[in-house]
Amino acid sequence: MRRNRAENDASHTRLTRRAALLGGAQLLFMGGLAARMRYLQVDQADQFRLLAEENRINIRLIPPARGEIFDRNGIRLAQNVPSYRIVMVREDAGDVDMVMDRLAAIITLDPEARERVVAEIKRSAPFLPVTIVDDVSWDDVSRVSVNAPALPGITPEVGLTRVYPRGPDFAHVVGRVGRVSQADLDALEDPDQVLRIPRFQIGKINVEAREEGLLRGTAGTKQVEVNATGRVMRELARREGESGKDLQLTVDAKLQSYVQARLTGESAAVVMIDCQNGDLVSLASAPSYDPNLFIGGISSKDYNPLLNSIYRPLVNKTVQGTYPPGSTFKMMTAMAALEAGLIGPDETVYCPGHLDVAGRRFHCWKRAGHGWVDLETSLKQSCDVYYYDLALKVGIENISAMANSFGLGIKHELALSSVAAGLTPTKAWKKANRGADWVIGDTVNSSIGQGFMLASPLQLAVMTARIASGREIIPRLIKSVDGVETDNAEIPLLSMNDNNLRKMRRAMYEVVNDRRGTAYRSRIIAEDMRMAGKTGTSQVRNITTAERARGVTSNNDLPWERRDHALFVSFAPYDNPRFAVSVLVEHGGGGSTAAAPIARDVLLQALAGGDPPLEAYPAGDRDRIQEQQEKLRALQPQAALDGKDQA
Structure with a gap:
């Protein structure tokens, strides 16, 4: 049916209006899109650049060196020594069991510990290093390094660990350190982030625990670049932390060694105090134990005799x-x-x-x-x-x-x-x-x-x-x-x-x-x-x-x-x-x-x-005392007899 001219004009008008509306909408959309792109790319460029850097750069803590502990004469009672360990990265190792078999042929691996380590490796992210064995000798490190081509993913590392050169003599005074436990973290309202570093050590008892704030120090930081999977690619910057403070005790290491030897065979305690200033010169509790056994985690074989002894060696x-x-x-x-x-x-x-x-x-x-x-x-x-x-x-x-x-x-x-x-x-x-x-x-x-x-x-x-x-x-x-003397008014x-x-x-x-x-x-x-x-x-x-x-x-x-x-x-x-x-x-x-x-x-x-002159004793006691002194010298390490540092 043929339409008249008026109808055609009306239809044309409607089409023109719709086209204008559609074009306007398109123009508005494109304008808004352009404005948003400008906002993101220009106005917010710094913020998004920072977010990108945060994804690419990680801040990681560097454990501080723990302060050392000395006796009144400067003899070391607790010190830090290099500790070698062997670690594995699963993604580099490939066949974990095969690599572990090869490693076991080179160094000694405890079967039970090996099972625990393998389970930990399989639970961990493939790019994270997992410690296989701690506190290995330099000979073991050398053997692993020489055989590196046959041990993919295996790397020797060096760190610091706590050692007590005087062993049982100061177990009840200096105390000991151990790895941070969940109980340690739960006991703190706002735990220092350094405590979350794997295998970080803190004081557990006595001076090591009571003076933890002084001995621990403050952590350093390092910036590392990581890829999309979180693997470290390179180190960008480093800020060293502050080592813990060194403590000097009032106790005399040479005398303490003698007292512990004198108490051999007894369940006993001796306290000696300076009458002039209150310095505790000796604090000896017997029997004692070797705190070095606890550093990497004590075995049941070593711990049960200490726990069950009627002489209570763990009690000060x-x-x-x-x-x-x-x-x-x-x-x-x-x-x-x-x-x-x-x-x-x-x-x-x-x-x-x-x-x-x-x-x-x-x-x-x-x-x-x-x-x-x-x-x-x-x-x-x-x-x-x-x-x-x-x-x-x-x-x-x-x-x-x-x-x-x-x-x-x-x-x-x-x-x-x-x-x-x-x-x-x-x-x-x-x-x-x-x-x-x-x-x-x-x-x-x-x-x-x-x-x-x-x-x-x-x-x-x-x-x-x-x-x-x-x-x-x-x-x-x-x-x-x-080195700063404590208040002694x-x-x-x-x-x-x-x-x-x-x-x-x-x-x-x-x-x-x-x-x-x-x-x-x-x-x-x-x-x-x-x-x-x-x-x-x-x-x-x-x-x-x-x-x-x-x-x-x-x-x-x-x-x-x-x-x-x-x-x-x-x-x-x-x-x-x-x-x-x-x-x-x-x-x-x-x-x-x-x-x-x-x-x-x-x-x-x-x-x-x-050793005092025998003339200080009654004449009838001198032969017995001379024999006793010889036996006690045999019970003390030579360094203790000389009053020298065992470091």
Whole structure:
């Protein structure tokens, strides 16, 4: 049907309008696209260039060198040494099992460790290196390098690892490091990213752990270029980190080695402290263990004997162990009475061998009793009844307060793990912790260091140093940090009557140097090295009435774990105290026989700076001591005898 002209004009108009609209839309779209392209390519060019660089360049951490630890004379106790390891990159190795077989023919591979490594290789990204074996010898590295063409994907690497050249001598002081565990990370609110570096080592116990912040240092960084799969192509830049700080301890490595050798065969602890400044010169716990076994992960074969031993080699008995101090505590009861003005030095108490209190009989160690005794005689012969009588006059609150003044019942702040506070009980303590009222018998028991009373060898050494010096000696373990001496301000005097302290020192002198003193057999006869001390026996079992009636069983006739602990505290020289020492021998029996001889030997060794002259010992002991010194020299490494660095 033929349309008229008007209809054709209308149709043409509609087409023109649509074309205009479509063209306008196309123009708008192209304009917007051009504007967006300009925005992305010009305005946002810097941002996208940065994003591209971030994908191409990675920032990686460089582990810092750990600070080293030295003794007071500069002998290394913990050091970093080059450690060689063998690593594999799976994508370069190809057939992992075949390459492992070839490697096993060249160096020794533990079958179980090999299985774990293969499993780790298969779990890891193909381009990441996985350690096959740690701490290999230079000979093994050489063999692997020579056979490199036959070992695709295998590469020897070198790094730093921790070594303890003095081994067991300082395991309970320096401590040890180990690989960072998930538990370590969970314990920190905001863990340092360096801790996430594979196989990074941190301190686990003692100085290594407590001074981790100083020893660790700060990580460096390096920029590396990676490809699309994350493989490192090249290193672009490097910023070195800051090594950890070196620490110098107050402990004398040569003396420590001697003390550890002297404690061979014992479950014991020795603490020696400088009476002038509080420096801990020796902290020895026996038996010990080799901390080097833990560095790469200790085996069950090595760990189980340590864990299950009845002698507890993993426990630092010097600060973690708390024991009834026994008669070494009697000076505290006496000082409480003297300071309160309740007794005079010449007042006497009659000891028939027991004292009846509130319907209960408390026995003296000497069944027949000591007769009339004064303060000096009571300490010299360690009469228990004298202190039972004092306890009734003084009371537990005064006794415990006096003990606190001398460092007992106080947690001393040291860079050691699990430092115990001990216990100086009070009426309120018993009510809160035992749900019972304090009774007079508790006070009587406490007066001779039994009952609830507990102290560590460290605390007993501090107590003795304060008696010897009359000053508020505070134990110190860190001597300097990166060569800068730690704060060692003047030590204030104790707020005690100096005459009372002199009485204590004189009585302790008589304990060792009077023929009737309990430690007379362990005296020092050299005039310039004379020793004062106090014996102690810490009862670990109840003695029944029936047993007392038939005679108390000798320690030698009891199983080891039921024998009494032996203790001895002392200082020397008497006229000018230099060192104070406490000795604990677990289940050693009597303090006079088991602990006092050790204290004498240790003090003489410290005062002489090595093996003392035999003339310092009583004539009857000299042959035995000479033989003992020869045996102890054989137990110590030559470097320790020379006082030289083993690095």
